[in-house]
Amino acid sequence: MSVRSLPPDELVDAARSGNRRAIGRLLTLVERGGAVADAITDLTHPLIGGAHVVGITGAPGAGKSTLTGQLTRILPEMGLTPAVLAVDPSSPLSGGAILGDRVRMDGVAGEEVFIRSVATRGHAGGLALSVPGAVRVFDAVGFDPVIIETVGVGQVEVDVVGAADTAVVVVNPGWGDAVQANKAGLLEVADVFVINKADRPGANDTRRDLELMLDLSHMSGQEDESGYRPPIIMTTATDGSGVSNVWDAVQAHRAHLDATGKLAERRAARLRYEVANRVDAALGARITAALDGYDLDPDRSPAAHAENVVGLITLS
Ligand SMILES: Nc1nc2c(ncn2[C@@H]2O[C@H](COP(=O)(O)OP(=O)(O)OP(=O)(O)O)[C@@H](O)[C@H]2O)c(=O)[nH]1
Ligand SMILES: [Mg+2]
Known part of the structure; x- marks a missing residue:
């Protein structure tokens, strides 16, 4: 029987028993929005909370997809079942990267990994609604962790990653890259920093820049009062070096959230x-x-x- 004819509750059951087509269908319906999406959200809400939601962001081309692809290779080896939500760059210029993401990721991902692209445009309610909806589906179905990859340009993109349990910010070696990340608001949301492309010159300079900015935020009282300081991990995602350290840092952040009660706050x-x-x-x-x-x-x-219209809306 085709999953298309299943009502939402049966779709959720089928998805939870591992039917990948049912999972895909749920994601499509949730992205579409409307009454069916709301019904799915109601059904899945009691089932969520098991997944560690990890956001990965950074400038275009920083190596987010390559890093994510490596994570999807090592996580199943640890007995984890990751799902990836790759948010397509909104710029039409980078539209070509959409297929590229998939190919690169599918090249390394195991069969148990579920990868989904979500377009920033053309979905009811846009990114701010479609991403949490898809994360809920993955979580309810039993994937853990759920990784969101999104380019760190634009407030919504940054917010979406900032709302994750753990936010990973990827920067590259090179003069001013850390400063750019700071300007984009990425410094504030980062729980873990990754300096990817550490095979290139300048990685240590970038680390120093980041440390300096973290020191400054500490002095201005911006830092977490519990004393958590985002670690800085060096990676070369293309050959996988340092990637397991990224996961260790994500785990350490999760342990911090658990120990301080901050997970519930997040x-x-x-x-x-x-x-x-x-x-x-x-x-x-x-x-x-x-x-x-x-x-x-x-x-x-x-x-x-405006005052009249507000009155009309309040009454309606
Ligand atoms: N030298 C080097 N190149 C890398 C490394 N990681 C990724 N790259 C290359 O950088 C380019 C961009 O990598 P992606 O993983 O697509 O970067 P991204 O951040 O996902 O890019 P967008 O999603 O388009 O913003 C590719 O050509 C990668 O092969 C690295 O550690 N070292
Ligand atoms: Mg990418």
């Missing part, structure tokens, strides 16, 4: 972020609907109109 913040985005989307739809039936008198000020 997850509460993630839920809040998800709810806020849903409310935002729902209100956006109501704003559009209210404006569609609203007579915009050009002689009245925009402030007066």
Whole structure:
């Protein structure tokens, strides 16, 4: 029987018993949004929490996919069942990387690894809704860890990774790369730093830059009050060196979250972020609907109109 004809509850059951087509179908439905997606979210919500959600971000071309691909090779050897959500770069210029990601990853990933690309455009509610939805499906189905790869440009991309249990920020050797990462807001969300392409000159300079910036954030009181300091790991993702150290650092961060009760805090913040985005989307739809039936008198000020429209939405 085709999974297409299954109702949401049976789809979830089939997916949980390992039916990969059912998993794919759930992901498609969740990305599409609407009532069916909401029904799936309701069904899967009691089943989540088992997966360690790891976000991997960094500048375009930093080696995120290569690193992720290496992780999907070593994690199954440790008895883990990773799923990967690769968020496509939103820039049409980098559209060509979409297939590339898949090929590179599938080249190393074992059969038990599930890799899914999610487009930043064309999905109901956009990235801020489709990524958490897909993560929920993976988690409920039993994958652990769930890895989100997203390019670290744009607030939503950074937020999505910042909402993970552990955020890994990938930078490269080279003058100012760490400074760029800082400007993009990546320093604040990083739980683990990776200097990838350590086979290239300047890796130690980049490490020094990062250490310096971490010192400064410490002095300005930005650092975690529990004393956690993001470690800096050197990797050459192309040959896999250092990649197991990245996983060790992710595990150490997880242990820190568990020991301090911060895991619950992170997850509460993630839920809040998800709810806020849903409310935002729902209100956006109501704003559009209210404006569609609203007579915009050009002689009245925009402030007066806005107040009226808010009144209409509140009453509706
Ligand atoms: N020299 C060197 N090259 C690397 C290393 N890791 C990745 N690369 C190369 O860097 C290029 C980009 O790697 P990707 O893994 O696609 O980088 P990405 O961050 O996923 O790129 P986007 O998803 O497009 O932002 C590829 O040509 C890789 O082979 C490394 O450790 N050393
Ligand atoms: Mg990539």
